[in-house]
Amino acid sequence: xxxxxxxxxxxxxxxxxxxxxxxxxxxxxxxxxxxxxxxxxxxxxxxxxxxxxxxxxxxxxxxxxxxxxxxx
Numbered sequence: 001x002x003x004x005x006x007x008x009x010x011x012x013x014x015x016x017x018x019x020x021x022x023x024x025x026x027x028x029x030x031x032x033x034x035x036x037x038x039x040x041x042x043x044x045x046x047x048x049x050x051x052x053x054x055x056x057x058x059x060x061x062x063x064x065x066x067x068x069x070x071x072x
Contacts, residue, residue, distance in 0.1 A: 001031070003041040008048075015052055025058045025065070046070055 001007045015026075028045050032038045049057075049070060056067045 003044065004037070012048065015048070019052060026054055026056075027058055027060075042071075046072075 002011050026049060028042060028049075030038050030040060030042075032040070055070050057070055059066045059068050
């Protein structure tokens with residue numbers, strides 16, 4: 001919904017709030033119900049996270065957290 005429904009300001013608010021209480025783990029996903037929405041505006045999402053000092057994402061595989069670099 002961040003870009004499809006113009007809710008960027010809500011995500012910015014929640015990310016800032018999450019970080020203010022010590023939150024550090026971030027994931028990015030597509031809530032794609034149609035193929036054309038897969039990875040919709042990921043470049044903008046990555047940029048928003050970078051501006052807030054985030055340089056890694058957490059990926060979960062077999063219930064294990066794996067840290068990966070935020071794509072360029």
